[in-house]
Structure formats: C-alpha cells, structure tokens
Amino acid sequence: MARIEYDEDDYDDEDQAPDWRRRLFIWALAAVGLGLGFLIPYTLYLNYQVGQRFGQFQWQIPTRVFARPLQLRPGLAMDAQTLKTELDAAAYRDDGAGVRPGTYSRNGGRWLIASRGFQDVDRAVAPGRIELTLSGGRVAGLRDATRKRALKSALLDPARIATLYGQQQEERRLVRIAEVPQLLTDTLQAVEDRDFAHHYGIDLSGMARALFVNVRSGETKQGASTLTQQLARSGLLGIGREQTLTRKFNEILYALLMEARYDKGTILEAYLNQVYLGQRGAQAIHGVAAGAEFWFARDLRDLSTEQVALLVGIIRGPSYYDPRRNPERAKQRRDFVLGEMLETELINKAEYDRALKAPLGITQAPGSVAANRFPAYVDLVRRQLARDYPADALQGAGLSVLTGMSPSAQAYAEGAVTRTLKSLDSKRRPALQAGLVVTDVHDGEVVAVVGSRNFAQPGFNRAVEAKRPVGSLLKPFVYLRALALLDRYSLATWVDDSPVTVTLGKGRRWTPGNSDGRSHGTVRLIDALAQSYNQATVRVGMAVDPAVIADLIHTLASIQVEPNPSLILGSIDLSPYAMAQLYQFLASGGELQSLHAVRGVLDREGKPVKRYDKAPVPAQEGDSIAVRLITLALQQAVSNGTGRQLVNDGLGRLQPAGKTGTSNDSRDSWFAGWTGDHLAVVWVGNDQNEPTGLYGATGAMRVWSGIFSRLPTAPLQVSDKGLEWQWVAQSNSTDAGCPGARRFAFVAGYAPAYQPCQIAAPEEEQSGGWREWFGWGKDEERPQQDPDEAPTSETPEQ
Numbered sequence: 170m171a172r173i174e175y176d177e178d179d180y181d182d183e184d185q186a187p188d189w190r191r192r193l194f195i196w197a198l199a200a201v202g203l204g205l206g207f208l209i210p211y212t213l214y215l216n217y218q219v220g221q222r223f224g225q226f227q228w229q230i231p232t233r234v235f236a237r238p239l240q241l242r243p244g245l246a247m248d249a250q251t252l253k254t255e256l257d258a259a260a261y262r263d264d265g266a267g268v269r270p271g272t273y274s275r276n277g278g279r280w281l282i283a284s285r286g287f288q289d290v291d292r293a294v295a296p297g298r299i300e301l302t303l304s305g306g307r308v309a310g311l312r313d314a315t316r317k318r319a320l321k322s323a324l325l326d327p328a329r330i331a332t333l334y335g336q337q338q339e340e341r342r343l344v345r346i347a348e349v350p351q352l353l354t355d356t357l358q359a360v361e362d363r364d365f366a367h368h369y370g371i372d373l374s375g376m377a378r379a380l381f382v383n384v385r386s387g388e389t390k391q392g393a394s395t396l397t398q399q400l401a402r403s404g405l406l407g408i409g410r411e412q413t414l415t416r417k418f419n420e421i422l423y424a425l426l427m428e429a430r431y432d433k434g435t436i437l438e439a440y441l442n443q444v445y446l447g448q449r450g451a452q453a454i455h456g457v458a459a460g461a462e463f464w465f466a467r468d469l470r471d472l473s474t475e476q477v478a479l480l481v482g483i484i485r486g487p488s489y490y491d492p493r494r495n496p497e498r499a500k501q502r503r504d505f506v507l508g509e510m511l512e513t514e515l516i517n518k519a520e521y522d523r524a525l526k527a528p529l530g531i532t533q534a535p536g537s538v539a540a541n542r543f544p545a546y547v548d549l550v551r552r553q554l555a556r557d558y559p560a561d562a563l564q565g566a567g568l569s570v571l572t573g574m575s576p577s578a579q580a581y582a583e584g585a586v587t588r589t590l591k592s593l594d595s596k597r598r599p600a601l602q603a604g605l606v607v608t609d610v611h612d613g614e615v616v617a618v619v620g621s622r623n624f625a626q627p628g629f630n631r632a633v634e635a636k637r638p639v640g641s642l643l644k645p646f647v648y649l650r651a652l653a654l655l656d657r658y659s660l661a662t663w664v665d666d667s668p669v670t671v672t673l674g675k676g677r678r679w680t681p682g683n684s685d686g687r688s689h690g691t692v693r694l695i696d697a698l699a700q701s702y703n704q705a706t707v708r709v710g711m712a713v714d715p716a717v718i719a720d721l722i723h724t725l726a727s728i729q730v731e732p733n734p735s736l737i738l739g740s741i742d743l744s745p746y747a748m749a750q751l752y753q754f755l756a757s758g759g760e761l762q763s764l765h766a767v768r769g770v771l772d773r774e775g776k777p778v779k780r781y782d783k784a785p786v787p788a789q790e791g792d793s794i795a796v797r798l799i800t801l802a803l804q805q806a807v808s809n810g811t812g813r814q815l816v817n818d819g820l821g822r823l824q825p826a827g828k829t830g831t832s833n834d835s836r837d838s839w840f841a842g843w844t845g846d847h848l849a850v851v852w853v854g855n856d857q858n859e860p861t862g863l864y865g866a867t868g869a870m871r872v873w874s875g876i877f878s879r880l881p882t883a884p885l886q887v888s889d890k891g892l893e894w895q896w897v898a899q900s901n902s903t904d905a906g907c908p909g910a911r912r913f914a915f916v917a918g919y920a921p922a923y924q925p926c927q928i929a930a931p932e933e934e935q936s937g938g939w940r941e942w943f944g945w946g947k948d949e950e951r952p953q954q955d956p957d958e959a960p961t962s963e964t965p966e967q
Contacts, residue, residue: 237575648697831864836859
C-alpha cells in the first residue's frame with residue numbers, strides 16, 4: 170500500500186485557529202444545552218412547588234377556643250371586680266374614654282364600654298358603645314351610649330382562652346386585603362418595597378443600589394429583596410436563614426414565578442398573612458392581624474398611626490426591634506418609618522409631629538394570643554368535640570370553638586382552690602388535691618373547671634377523670650325517689666334513725682352507723698336528709714329499693730351502677746363532673762340538661778358549622794315538684810344542718826341548697842351546692858387515697874364558700890307551684906300558733922288531715938315558723954363532727 174507523506178509546512182498556526190474556535194463553540198453550545206436542560210425542568214419543578222405551597226399558607230391557621238360572650242342586662246348580679254376581670258380577660262383596656270373598640274372607662278359605678286363586633290353561634294354581633302351602671306351588686310342601668318336609649322341586654326365579645334395549633338406553633342389570623350387599613354399597606358410598600366406595584370418580582374435597580382452601598386461600606390447595610398422575594402423566603406423556602414447562592418437563586422426564581430402566576434393583590438394579601446412579627450415561647454406570630462393582637466391587643470382597623478409605623482418597622486427584625494425588650498431601639502425604628510410615611514405623603518407634618526411624641530402603645534403582656542392557660546377546661550372541650558373532630562382534624566384547622574367558660578367564675582374557682590388548700594396543708598396531712606366543676610343552672614353550660622391545685626399545668630384532670638367514693642352526696646337522690654311515693658313519704662314523714670341491719674345473702678349482714686356513733690330516734694324525713702343521718706337514710710333507701718335508685722342515676726347521668734344496698738350511702742366511685750351532671754337535675758328544677766362545655770363551632774370563614782347548646786328537656790310536673798321539695802330540704806341542710814358554716818361565712822343571703830359528703834376514714838371530702846344561677850361540685854382529697862382528716866364541711870365546702878363569696882350570683886328562690894304549706898304537729902296539719910308546730914311544704918293535695926291544736930307537744934317538735942326553720946342569718950356554731958361518714962360493721966361487695 171502506498172504511504173502518503175505530509176510536509177510539516179502544510180500546517181501553520183493560521184490553519185489551526187478555526188478548529189479551536191469550533192471546539193469552543195461546541196463546548197459553549199453543550200454548556201447552554203446542559204444549562205437549559207437543567208434549568209427548564211428545575212423551573213417547572215419550582216413552578217409546581219409555587220402552586221402547591223402558595224395555596225397552603227391558609228392551612229397553618231390555629232383553632233381558637235373562646236369563652237362565652239358576657240351578656241349584660243338590668244338586674245344581673247355583677248360587681249366592679251368581676252366586670253373588670255371579664256374585661257381584662259377579653260383584652261379590653263381602660264383608656265379613660267371608652268371610645269375605641271376594645272376599650273372602656275370607669276367613673277364610680279358608671280362604665281363606658283366600647284365593644285368589638287364578633288360572630289356568635291347563631292348571629293353576628295355588631296360593635297357598639299354601652300353605658301353601664303352598677304349598684305348594690307347588680308346592673309342597675311344599661312343603655313346604648315351612642316343612641317342614648319335603654320337596652321334590655323348587650324353582649325360583649327368573648328375572651329380567647331386557648332389555641333390549638335397544628336404541627337407548627339404558628340399564631341395567625343387570616344385577613345382579606347380589603348380588611349387591612351390602606352395606611353398599613355401603603356406604609357409597608359413605602360418602607361420595604363416602593364416599586365412593588367411595577368416590578369416583576371425582583372428589583373434590578375434596587376439590587377444594584379444595594380450592592381453599591383454594601384461594597385462601599387464593606388458590610389451588609391442595605392437589602393434589596395422585594396415583598397415578593399420576602400414572601401418566597403419565609404413562605405416557600407422554609408425556616409433556614411443561611412445566606413447561600415443557591416437559596417438566593419431559588420428565592421429569585423420563586424419570586425418571578427409568583428409574579429407570573431398571581432396578581433399583586435393576591436401576593437400582597439399572602440404577605441400580610443405570612444410575615445413574621447414576633448415570638449412568644451414556642452409560638453411564632455405570623456401575619457399583621459395576629460401581630461396587632463400580640464403587640465397592641467387591638468384589631469387592625471383600630472391601630473393608630475404610630476402603631477402602624479411600629480408594626481411595619483418590626484418586620485425588619487422582630488427580635489432586634491422587640492418593643493418590650495428594646496423599647497429605645499424600637500422607638501428609633503418606628504420614628505424612621507414615620508419619616509418614610511411623611512416623605513411619601515402618607516401623613517402630614519402635624520400628624521407626624523403628634524405621632525413622634527406618642528408612646529409605643531404596646532401592651533405589657535402579649536394580647537389575646539396566650540397559650541392554653543386552662544388545660545382542665547380545654548381537656549373537657551376536646552372530649553366533647555372528639556366524636557366530631559379527631560385531634561389531628563381539630564388542631565390547626567382554623568376553627569373557632571365557642572365555649573361556655575366564664576373567665577370570672579374560672580378565676581374565682583382557681584383562687585378558692587389555691588387559698589383553701591394552702592390553709593389546709595399540714596405535715597400531719599397528705600398532699601391535698603382538688604377537682605371541681607361549676608355550671609350554669611339555666612342551660613347546663615360548664616362555666617369553670619379546675620382539675621388540679623396546679624391548675625395552669627396540663628396533666629391528670631381530676632374534675633373529669635378522678636372517680637372517688639361520693640358518700641352522702643348521693644343521699645338527696647334516695648330521698649328524691651322516696652318523695653315520688655306520694656302516699657308514703659313527705660318532708661314531714663317520721664323515719665326511724667335507730668340501728669339498722671340489712672341482710673345481704675350468704676349469711677352476710679350490713680350494719681351501717683351514724684358518724685357521731687349515736688342514734689337519733691324518730692326524726693322528720695327533712696331532718697334526716699339535712700343532718701345526713703345514715704341509719705334513717707338506709708331505711709328509706711331499702712323501702713324505695715336500691716334498684717330503683719340505680720335506675721334513677723342511669724336516667725339522669727347515663728351511669729351504670731350496681732344496685733347494692735351500699736349504693737344508698739354513696740358507695741360508688743364517680744368524678745366531680747359526673748356528680749355535677751346528677752346535681753344539674755336538682756339545680757335546674759327538674760330539667761334534663763346535658764352538661765356541655767362547647768356551645769358551637771365556626772369554620773375558618775366565621776360561619777356556624779355545629780351547635781351543641783341544645784335546649785333542655787322541660788321538667789315534668791311530678792319531677793319539678795319533687796325537686797322543689799328536695800331543694801327546700803337542702804336549703805335547710807345549709808341553714809341548720811351539715812352546711813351551717815356557709816351561713817357563718819355570710820352566704821345565707823344567697824339561700825343556697827347544698828349537701829356535704831365524706832367517704833370512709835375521711836379520704837374524700839365533697840360538697841355540691843347551688844344558687845339561683847350556678848351549681849358547683851367540689852372534691853378535695855389525696856391522689857394516694859390516704860385519709861385526710863377532712864369532712865365535707867371542712868374541706869370541699871370551704872372551697873365552695875371561697876368561690877361564691879366572690880362570684881356574683883342570684884339567690885335561690887323556690888317556687889310554690891304545685892306545693893301547699895301547712896303547719897304540722899305530730900302527724901297532722903294544725904294551726905299556726907299551735908305549740909311545737911312546724912311549717913312544711915307538701916305536694917298539693919297530699920298534706921295530712923287537719924287536727925285542732927293540742928295543748929302539749931313533744932319536746933323535739935319545739936320550733937317556730939319557716940324563717941326559723943331555715944335559720945337564715947343565725948349565728949349558731951357548726952357541729953364539730955360531720956355526720957356524713959358512715960362507719961360500718963361490714964361493707965357489701967360492689
């Protein structure tokens with residue numbers, strides 16, 4: 170084969186240049202291709218992320234739990250301290266004028282209150298100004314302060330009592346851009362992004378300007394991020410704050426994509442709801458609406474010029490410019506923003522000068538975004554909602570849960586537990602705990618719950634979960650069932666309180682005794698209940714039949730209990746909440762009311778989606794009459810029986826009805842009592858079930874007294890409907906002036922036959938009229954030993 174030879178001169182440098190350029194061009198095309206091959210799919214991926222995440226800003230809204238709105242009406246029991254407690258709980262401020270929504274002023278007994286509008290379970294309540302006059306522990310006058318006309322009632326917006334967050338502890342309340350004051354949105358753009366209305370996500374001139382300033386100063390003094398970039402950084406890129414080229418690149422792409430997909434109004438609205446404005450513990454405050462509540466305890470629409478300036482100024486660095494920790498630094502930042510507002514003609518010189526002199530206007534404590542300070546109550550709320558809202562569906566769902574809590578009743582209950590248990594603490598006594606439930610007798614709403622003496626700490630909720638022997642607290646239901654036997658029992662019926670033995674079968678016997686170790690002979694039925702005599706109660710209960718009593722308990726509280734004879738003396742374990750459900754039947758006058766903490770639920774738009782405050786089942790005539798008789802007997806238990814100390818405490822004015830209860834060996838102290846407005850059931854004891862040395866009257870009743878000595882409530886008045894009153898001596902009706910006669914209430918038509926007055930009367934019948942019968946205002950000493958405890962020779966097996 171012929172060999173081809175090349176001369177070296179055939180190639181020179183000029184001939185090689187085109188080949189080098191060609192290779193460079195190919196490499197460049199390859200780089201561009203690779204870049205486009207990466208950038209296009211990556212941009213499409215980011216675009217998908219924008220579509221997914223941008224719409225999810227709204228899902229991080231916490232569920233808020235609210236107390237009940239405060240309803241005011243002429244004649245309502247109310248005092249100045251309670252009204253102030255309610256207003257403070259709802260983040261109202263005393264500004265001396267009471268003109269701005271969420272403020273009030275006070276001059277003696279005259280109050281001016283500017284309420285906020287809110288959505289209740291069944292209606293929207295508009296804001297307004299009311300004039301309220303307090304006198305004699307009551308609302309003496311109520312009128313519209315704007316229209317100068319009398320009002321039958323008025324509602325004040327409720328306090329926020331808890332927040333149920335989702336996976337992220339973010340405090341946020343969504344607002345539409347139309348709900349945000351224009352001064353705030355204009356100020357935001359003037360300070361953070363003046364070219365927001367015209368750029369396409371990034372501001373190239375701003376970036377160049379910031380680069381020049383930072384290079385010249387040798388440090389980062391000026392940023393160039395637009396509002397869209399800030400939104401991309403906080404809402405789409407996650408929590409990381411490291412400044413990397415990759416993160417900045419993604420931020421710019423996100424901003425461009427958002428501008429391409431959404432209009433300016435949508436982007437600005439998302440920014441206003443997403444912007445980070447502070448921190449409280451684990452709670453991150455996001456959005457201008459939550460920020461206004463957190464820093465100023467005000468609605469956005471009620472912010473002053475200087476407050477708008479401070480809120481916008483904080484955006485640059487919520488921690489660095491924290492006005493509670495660094496007030497001077499915050500004021501400098503606020504004043505800078507005010508200068509920007511003046512420069513862009515958002516405010517005039519006069520307003521600028523005024524705002525410069527104004528204080529920061531923040532609240533000392535964070536406004537209305539507090540975490541759950543009422544764990545026992547919120548636990549009850551969760552339990553009630555559990556069937557309709559699983560925990561993961563309830564938290565972070567943006568719902569509004571409207572409850573029946575009364576902030577003042579809750580505060581008084583907590584205070585009473587703290588003071589009482591502290592006074593009872595002793596080295597000779599085990600560590601004491603408490604659980605209690607307070608309800609509204611008119612509708613069954615639970616207004617207060619205390620589950621522990623450390624009531625602010627979550628944990629074991631003794632009000633709901635602690636099931637302890639209820640002792641004599643069950644006796645009223647034994648007598649209630651007995652009084653249904655109209656031909657056999659009345660309040661005046663004689664019952665035997667001598668020693669009693671009950672045969673249980675298999676050769677076993679039960680011989681309960683009275684706590685004082687004595688028998689009291691033949692006593693009136695009303696006295697047997699008021700003095701809590703065990704032997705008399707067992708005789709009545711056995712005549713009624715324990716199975717009938719067990720059926721009554723099931724009907725009233727849906728609780729299954731064994732119909733053992735020991736049931737008569739309360740040998741069953743129930744929680745304070747369960748006992749409150751039983752006693753609600755008595756306190757409501759015989760209505761079947763289901764206790765409920767939740768009144769209703771609103772969706773994220775404020776529309777009602779569920780109501781829980783069902784109307785109670787009206788009382789049947791026979792039930793209501795029997796309940797009135799039991800109420801009269803338990804009023805006597807307070808005036809002259811085991812609850813006598815309440816009269817000495819000054820609570821005779823309320824004419825309360827109540828019953829003490831003590832379990833064996835004084836392990837559990839109980840008291841259940843009610844007035845014309847409220848029922849409270851209290852338990853005091855020890856978690857290890859050790860003897861405490863406390864009776865119902867010396868433990869739980871002291872807590873009850875501590876609550877009602879402060880809580881405004883109406884006196885208990887018992888209707889005479891279906892009753893007739895007769896003077897009775899021995900076993901017959903007689904004349905009013907007959908020696909030893911007592912006045913009793915009977916079911917109409919069932920009073921004993923009349924017999925003319927006898928000259929002599931048994932010693933135990935010496936008594937005066939009905940006021941002496943109740944003994945309101947007497948100063949007799951309380952017996953030192955509570956007769957509730959029931960020592961037994963043998964306790965039946967449950």
